[in-house]
Amino acid sequence: MSASKVRVFVPADTAARSLGSDQLAVALGAAEQAPIEVIRNGSRGLYWLEPLVEVEIDGIRHAYGPVTAADVAGLCKAEFWHGNDHPRYLGPTEAIPYLAQQSRLTFARVGITDPLSIDDHVAHDGFKGLHNAVSLSGAEIVAIVTESGLRGRGGAAFPTGIKWNTVLGADGEQKYIVCNADEGDSGTFADRMIMESDPYALIEGMTIAGLAVGATQGFIYIRFEYPQAIRTMREAIARARAAGYLGADVLGSGQSFELHVREAAGAYICGEETSLLESLEGKRGQIRFRPPLPAIKGLFGAPTVVNNVISLATVPIILDKGAAYYQDYGTGRSRGTLTVQLAGNIKQGGLVEIGFGRSLRELLYDFGGGSATGRPIRAVQAGGPLGAYVHASQFETPLDYEQFAAIGAMIGHGGLVVFDDNVDMAEQARFAMEFCAIESCGKCTPCRVGAVRGVEVIDKICKGENEAANLELLRDLCDTMITGSLCALGGMAPFPVLSVLNHFPEDLQARG
Ligand SMILES: Cc1cc2nc3c(=O)[nH]c(=O)nc-3n(C[C@H](O)[C@H](O)[C@H](O)COP(=O)(O)O)c2cc1C
Numbered sequence: 001m002s003a004s005k006v007r008v009f010v011p012a013d014t015a016a017r018s019l020g021s022d023q024l025a026v027a028l029g030a031a032e033q034a035p036i037e038v039i040r041n042g043s044r045g046l047y048w049l050e051p052l053v054e055v056e057i058d059g060i061r062h063a064y065g066p067v068t069a070a071d072v073a074g075l076c077k078a079e080f081w082h083g084n085d086h087p088r089y090l091g092p093t094e095a096i097p098y099l100a101q102q103s104r105l106t107f108a109r110v111g112i113t114d115p116l117s118i119d120d121h122v123a124h125d126g127f128k129g130l131h132n133a134v135s136l137s138g139a140e141i142v143a144i145v146t147e148s149g150l151r152g153r154g155g156a157a158f159p160t161g162i163k164w165n166t167v168l169g170a171d172g173e174q175k176y177i178v179c180n181a182d183e184g185d186s187g188t189f190a191d192r193m194i195m196e197s198d199p200y201a202l203i204e205g206m207t208i209a210g211l212a213v214g215a216t217q218g219f220i221y222i223r224f225e226y227p228q229a230i231r232t233m234r235e236a237i238a239r240a241r242a243a244g245y246l247g248a249d250v251l252g253s254g255q256s257f258e259l260h261v262r263e264a265a266g267a268y269i270c271g272e273e274t275s276l277l278e279s280l281e282g283k284r285g286q287i288r289f290r291p292p293l294p295a296i297k298g299l300f301g302a303p304t305v306v307n308n309v310i311s312l313a314t315v316p317i318i319l320d321k322g323a324a325y326y327q328d329y330g331t332g333r334s335r336g337t338l339t340v341q342l343a344g345n346i347k348q349g350g351l352v353e354i355g356f357g358r359s360l361r362e363l364l365y366d367f368g369g370g371s372a373t374g375r376p377i378r379a380v381q382a383g384g385p386l387g388a389y390v391h392a393s394q395f396e397t398p399l400d401y402e403q404f405a406a407i408g409a410m411i412g413h414g415g416l417v418v419f420d421d422n423v424d425m426a427e428q429a430r431f432a433m434e435f436c437a438i439e440s441c442g443k444c445t446p447c448r449v450g451a452v453r454g455v456e457v458i459d460k461i462c463k464g465e466n467e468a469a470n471l472e473l474l475r476d477l478c479d480t481m482i483t484g485s486l487c488a489l490g491g492m493a494p495f496p497v498l499s500v501l502n503h504f505p506e507d508l509q510a511r512g
């Protein structure tokens with residue numbers, strides 16, 4: 001790069017590309033009068049502003065967005081490389097309130113670095129956690145992760161350190177680390193962002209997990225709908241191996257760790273860890289009976305850690321800055337930061353990483369800016385398709401696993417899908433049952449048959465057939481599915497339905 005060239009960042013993740021960032025990068029590259037060097041980074045996660053272009057001046061990035069290829073001539077006329085004013089100018093990126101109010105720990109490098117550049121990663125504190133980990137024993141690493149209070153971000157919020165400790169203590173010549181990158185929940189994209197925009201964070205987290213429990217092999221299970229994440233992870237693994245961060249002798253420690261990517265067929269049930277393991281073994285994705293836990297008898301019958309992408313990508317900062325640093329964020333038993341994904345009918349959709357404890361209302365209005373339609377927000381589905389619909393009267397609830405459970409809701413993977421007052425909640429209740437019927441693995445009756453009956457009963461209620469009796473039957477059916485299903489798909493699909501019965505009863509009745 002010539003010394004006089006200004007660095008201009010144009011995101012190259014799937015979301016920004018779908019909004020035209022590739023064409024924009026080409027147009028900027030072709031602007032010969034512009035003394036700029038175009039670098040492809042990841043998105044900052046302010047999706048309503050994508051494609052977001054950043055210009056680096058004296059080490060500070062200035063944002064312009066949303067920008068299309070058609071804006072390039074005007075930007076060049078304004079000499080945007082000096083950070084000059086323009087209708088699309090947003091000021092210094094870090095000062096945009098949506099970003100300024102966040103605590104980016106897991107996502108610290110996302111949108112900052114060139115995703116595949118190891119040098120860039122290292123220049124931004126990458127691999128520091130791994131450097132610390134190689135000098136510790138497995139038990140010491142597990143103790144730090146336990147003390148940090150990190151809980152699984154895939155859905156169940158199980159303490160990560162306790163899971164690792166079980167695998168550490170399990171007998172087995174071969175142990176595995178499996179990363180769950182199936183990301184099937186509605187409105188979620190955080191895993192994809194990590195893999196496309198900071199793949200080394202995941203590689204580092206998985207390698208630390210391997211050192212901690214004594215596993216020498218790891219698999220990343222990514223749904224096929226994420227082709228760019230698959231490509232990026234494969235390339236990053238090859239580069240990390242060549243640079244000595246993976247392979248037979250991780251950072252000269254004498255310990256080995258290898259990573260492989262496996263492309264998944266994209267079935268919702270294959271996000272459940274035991275189905276995922278079946279699928280990884282080349283079998284049909286069906287639930288396994290528990291016990292034994294995967295931590296004792298997991299992939300190919302060996303002790304296995306199964307963790308979500310965010311859980312694993314959070315481990316490096318904990319090993320770098322210490323358990324107390326991470327613990328300091330959060331509230332109650334929900335420690336650290338939560339990555340919320342704002343989706344659906346929301347004005348400012350995107351990724352928000354904040355300490356646990358902020359209210360749902362703050363997320364929806366302070367960050368989200370209210371609904372995209374400008375109408376009142378009536379309901380939010382939190383935690384994916386099996387999560388309850390949260391009523392507007394519950395929006396003061398703090399984002400905290402226990403406080404959400406107390407209102408019959410869940411945080412899950414942090415997805416929030418927003419609906420305005422035009423939503424038909426009977427349709428949403430029906431969708432929950434229909435989704436379960438379509439995605440059921442078929443192994444147990446309450447789910448396989450119950451979900452189909454659930455759709456039928458809701459249809460009858462809406463048609464006014466024996467309304468009171470069918471409403472009672474619907475509750476009874478929900479109860480049967482919750483108590484009788486083998487896994488959380490059938491066991492939780494009733495929760496959105498019950499939330500409609502309890503909080504939106506005016507919608508679930510005979511249509512005129
Ligand atoms: C039906 C169903 C789908 C799931 N889908 C996912 C998924 O897409 N990604 C994920 O990380 N966890 C998913 N889970 C949770 C996993 O079973 C498991 O708890 C998780 O991968 C463990 O990692 P964690 O402790 O880091 O959260 C799903 C669970 C169920 C019941």
Ligand code: SF4
Pocket residue numbers: 269287439440441442443444445447448485486487488489490491
């Ligand atoms: S609840 Fe549904 S998905 Fe889970 S084991 Fe039973 S049939 Fe399969």
